[in-house]
Amino acid sequence: MERNLDIIEANSNRITIYLEGFPISFGNALRRLALSDVPTMAVDYVYFYDNDTSIYDEIIAHRLGLLVLKSDEAIHKYKLLEECKDKNETDVSCYVQVSLEKELEGDNVSGIYIKASDLKFSDENIKPAYPDTPIIYLAPGQRIHLVGFARLGRGKEHGKWSPASVSILQYVTTVDVNGSMSNDECIECVSAYKEVADALKAKENKSIDYKTNINTSGLRYCEDSACKGIIKVRYDSNRLLLTVESNGSLEPQQIILEASKSLDRRADALLQKLEKLEVKKYE
Structure with a gap:
């Protein structure tokens, strides 16, 4: 899969980065380092x-x-x-x-x-x-x-030395909408999710991606009740959202940058040790 990276949101307090094609372990490493290893x-x-x-x-x-x-x-x-x-x-x-x-x-x-x-x-x-x-x-x-x-x-x-008050990794949420089967009860149930509600009202069959930090518990409730067979909620592990909120000590983009540097240093240190490693051969 082709890798893609984009900045979804960035301000003085928070940054959200979209990661596509990266393993979960990579995103989780950045998440953890933002909390524990940025000075x-x-x-x-x-x-x-x-x-x-x-x-x-x-x-x-x-x-x-x-x-x-x-x-x-x-x-x-x-x-x-x-x-x-x-x-x-x-x-x-x-x-x-x-x-x-x-x-x-x-x-x-x-x-x-x-x-x-x-x-x-x-x-x-x-x-x-x-x-x-x-x-x-x-x-x-x-x-x-x-x-x-x-x-x-x-x-x-x-x-007290952690620069982030929040550091989370989420899957991108995709909602498959079968608008041809929509009804008033389902539309009312998903009314808090405007894109989904609008698709149902227009009787559209489409997939909607949420590249934002949304609470999907309401969608999942509707999926199992009023919208059974009408919507399907999926989570794509190949598309991730990394969100970091600064506590004010560093700019959020600086936190991500320093976390990336820390991960790079650790990878280099491991490669150097592997290059020096002498493996004993047994006959």
Whole structure:
């Protein structure tokens, strides 16, 4: 089968890629690597110097670690964990410093919320993807002072480094319509699927492809009830839809690109090992 690839949808949050003629294992590898092997920046550990708030140090550190940090430039600028395992936080090629120092005088009438935008980063290109994310509430008379360090990591190490909130692989759905047998009950049942309903109303016999992420449970229900013998729902394993939604740390197309590079590196590493492999011959 001839291979075909097309971008069905692409925006700042989501990308959907159409894959035709590719094995399911290829699409699934990209799906998994988008979640587990694409590096992003996240806060790794935090030193506390003052914390008079009602929230424990550990909880604040956990919240800082889960902040989504813009990493489009960081993945090209900073070294990965395997290159930084013997380095400490003073190495600027591995770590970015994150600091917060805030105090509220006791004569204030009310407290304030400390947000992600209040954090200061040693690299101005590293910043929260969602600056209004609340971290803690600072009441009058309270003070907080902390210094943390962010580094590149991968989702397989911890979920906070995963750049994708959604990464799914689906078959393209095909609906075979026998319009000559259509009836009002069937048309009403599939009314949520405009293309199918229109074909039934026009008494057309045709096949309709859905190259979008649709919920097909309604179609399958109709197939087994009001539209028995009128429509048939099929899933084509030779035509796939890969959808990735970014959590904001990377652009979705960048996630796919980095996942593809990771798959390519793994394939090259396997080929190199196979070329060096010496197989013992038994007589």
